[in-house]
Amino acid sequence: MLYEICKYCHLKSAAAETLDSDELKKLERSCFQTQFAKGDLIFKQDALSANVIFIREGLVKIHIKGPEREQIIKINKGPTFLGIPTTFGDIINHYSATAITTVDVCFISNETFQQFIYSNGKFAYEILHDLCKCQLHTYNYCINHLQKQGPGRLADALLYLANEIFNDNNFLLPMTRHELGDLACCSRESVSRLLNEFKKDNIIQLEGKKITILNKELLSQISKRG
Amino acid sequence: MLYEICKYCHLKSAAAETLDSDELKKLERSCFQTQFAKGDLIFKQDALSANVIFIREGLVKIHIKGPEREQIIKINKGPTFLGIPTTFGDIINHYSATAITTVDVCFISNETFQQFIYSNGKFAYEILHDLCKCQLHTYNYCINHLQKQGPGRLADALLYLANEIFNDNNFLLPMTRHELGDLACCSRESVSRLLNEFKKDNIIQLEGKKITILNKELLSQISKRG
DNA sequence: TTTTAAATGTACCCTGCATCACATAATTAT
DNA sequence: ATAATTATGTGATGCAGGGTACATTTAAAA
Numbered sequence: 001m002l003y004e005i006c007k008y009c010h011l012k013s014a015a016a017e018t019l020d021s022d023e024l025k026k027l028e029r030s031c032f033q034t035q036f037a038k039g040d041l042i043f044k045q046d047a048l049s050a051n052v053i054f055i056r057e058g059l060v061k062i063h064i065k066g067p068e069r070e071q072i073i074k075i076n077k078g079p080t081f082l083g084i085p086t087t088f089g090d091i092i093n094h095y096s097a098t099a100i101t102t103v104d105v106c107f108i109s110n111e112t113f114q115q116f117i118y119s120n121g122k123f124a125y126e127i128l129h130d131l132c133k134c135q136l137h138t139y140n141y142c143i144n145h146l147q148k149q150g151p152g153r154l155a156d157a158l159l160y161l162a163n164e165i166f167n168d169n170n171f172l173l174p175m176t177r178h179e180l181g182d183l184a185c186c187s188r189e190s191v192s193r194l195l196n197e198f199k200k201d202n203i204i205q206l207e208g209k210k211i212t213i214l215n216k217e218l219l220s221q222i223s224k225r226g
Numbered sequence: 227m228l229y230e231i232c233k234y235c236h237l238k239s240a241a242a243e244t245l246d247s248d249e250l251k252k253l254e255r256s257c258f259q260t261q262f263a264k265g266d267l268i269f270k271q272d273a274l275s276a277n278v279i280f281i282r283e284g285l286v287k288i289h290i291k292g293p294e295r296e297q298i299i300k301i302n303k304g305p306t307f308l309g310i311p312t313t314f315g316d317i318i319n320h321y322s323a324t325a326i327t328t329v330d331v332c333f334i335s336n337e338t339f340q341q342f343i344y345s346n347g348k349f350a351y352e353i354l355h356d357l358c359k360c361q362l363h364t365y366n367y368c369i370n371h372l373q374k375q376g377p378g379r380l381a382d383a384l385l386y387l388a389n390e391i392f393n394d395n396n397f398l399l400p401m402t403r404h405e406l407g408d409l410a411c412c413s414r415e416s417v418s419r420l421l422n423e424f425k426k427d428n429i430i431q432l433e434g435k436k437i438t439i440l441n442k443e444l445l446s447q448i449s450k451r452g
Numbered sequence: 453t454t455t456t457a458a459a460t461g462t463a464c465c466c467t468g469c470a471t472c473a474c475a476t477a478a479t480t481a482t
Numbered sequence: 483a484t485a486a487t488t489a490t491g492t493g494a495t496g497c498a499g500g501g502t503a504c505a506t507t508t509a510a511a512a
Contacts (some may be wrong), residue, residue: 066373089358118347131357132315142368147292226293
């Protein structure tokens with residue numbers, strides 16, 4: 001690995017920005033960069049949790065196998081950490097992570113990560129802050145999915161993709177209708193029906209996996225009303 | 227406030243156990259102990275988030291007002307911290323906390339808490355560990371509620387109360403049927419119907435708010451099957 | 453290209469459970 | 483004690499949306 005590659009990496013997390021030169025050198029020595037192709041499993045639910053992973057670039061879905069079906073809990077977009085809760089919360093992974101685009105990641109040894117928590121308060125605070133925000137996001141996801149019905153949940157999912165993942169009202173859906181159902185918590189058939197209703201009502205433009213949100217105002221209303 | 231009251235407090239969190247004498251003195255100076263009665267609102271969703279709170283003793287429900295109804299996300303049982311995600315994740319509270327028994331708490335100033343994170347790696351790690359476990363618990367709650375139907379969700383709620391809150395198969399329900407519905411995510415009427423079905427099948431003994439789990443095995447099966 | 457497999461769209465049926473409506477019991481206030 | 487409020491039980495009704503079934507399109511493999 002190249003010398004001081006971490007130091008000059010432009011995809012550092014807010015936490016890694018707090019590290020000094022010595023710490024960055026240490027990071028380099030216990031960090032391994034690699035890539036995953038679309039569809040590759042990054043880590044698996046029920047397996048022993050291993051490393052902290054930093055997503056440099058790409059999209060990763062976090063999904064859990066429930067009693068009935070697969071559930072997509074969130075989509076992580078690089079640059080961000082991946083799997084901290086499952087790495088430090090238990091020995092066993094409580095969820096899986098799968099690449100939904102080509103993904104560029106760094107594996108970081110737990111020991112090094114933990115040492116930074118111990119020795120660098122700013123680093124710890126950044127990680128803690130991320131975890132808190134993630135927790136709030138999960139509560140929000142939870143409430144939205146539990147209390148809204150089909151149209152509201154799908155509207156949520158579309159707005160989530162447009163606003164937080166692609167930052168564009170026009171995007172190429174990086175998943176199948178089935179997976180969108182896993183995200184919006186409804187069946188593949190309902191996704192089809194609802195998407196076509198949204199299309200008929202000129203809320204979205206739909207062409208296979210190409211989606212354009214035409215009437216965000218109305219979509220937000222559908223999301224709010226449930 | 228009494229001198230060195232924190233130092234000799236027997237209800238310290240794992241995190242507070244890592245504090246040295248000086249830090250404990252500092253904690254004392256920025257810590258205020260008080261009580262809440264059953265039903266008292268401790269902090270409110272949409273209000274500015276204020277302090278870190280440590281529950282010394284008692285039960286607190288964490289609840290969110292969703293688009294349709296109130297949702298009880300979890301029950302916090304002292305000794306434990308309360309509201310760290312909402313205090314550090316955003317300026318505004320994303321959920322409310324209400325005492326469901328008499329509750330004895332310590333308010334801790336954010337600044338002091340944050341200083342401990344910065345200066346004491348072990349403290350930071352303990353908090354981080356708690357947050358991770360809390361996150362995993364939430365994912366679990368989420369999946370269970372999204373994919374199971376009525377009987378499974380109610381079975382979950384009863385097992386949760388027995389195993390994690392009261393550590394006893396026999397307990398006095400600290401809430402109304404309506405609130406149990408908010409926890410199990412079903413209507414008041416469904417809670418009534420389901421509880422009485424469980425009673426008829428000799429899975430539980432039911433007498434007003436007094437509940438005894440008679441057949442935990444079967445209840446677990448109902449929970450697993452959904 | 454041809455073959456196979458996976459993804460998608462639509463129609464229909466069926467069921468879980470929310471909601472309504474009302475009776476009764478238990479609390480709380482006066 | 484009496485009234486008023488809130489909590490609880492139970493039947494009847496309606497409907498959202500999951501599941502099934504099948505047609506069709508698209509993508510992957512041979």
